[in-house]
Amino acid sequence: MSPRGTVDRVANQPRIIVRIELTPVAKDHLTTIAKRNGMTQVAVTSRLLEWFAQQSELVQAAILGHYPHAIQAEIAELILKRMTGLKKK
Numbered sequence: 001m002s003p004r005g006t007v008d009r010v011a012n013q014p015r016i017i018v019r020i021e022l023t024p025v026a027k028d029h030l031t032t033i034a035k036r037n038g039m040t041q042v043a044v045t046s047r048l049l050e051w052f053a054q055q056s057e058l059v060q061a062a063i064l065g066h067y068p069h070a071i072q073a074e075i076a077e078l079i080l081k082r083m084t085g086l087k088k089k
Contacts, residue, residue, distance in 0.1 A: 020045065058082070 034041045058079055067075045
C-alpha cells in the first residue's frame, strides 16, 4: 500500500459532479484555503463533505446550526464528552 493509503483508494473511485452555490465571501474563503494548501477548490470541498458525512448526527446538527444559541455551549461540551468517551473504549 502506498504511504497515501486512503487518498489513493478514494482517487481511484468513480466521481460524481455536484454544483454548489456560495456567497462571494464563502468563495473567497474557499479560494484562500485551497491556495494555502496547494489544492483545488473541488478537492477541498470534496474532502470537507467526506469528513462531514462521517461525523455523528449530533456533530452534523451542531455544524449546521440546528441547536438554539442559548444551548450551544452545552451542546459543544456534550459532543466533546462523547468524543472523549469513544476514544477511551
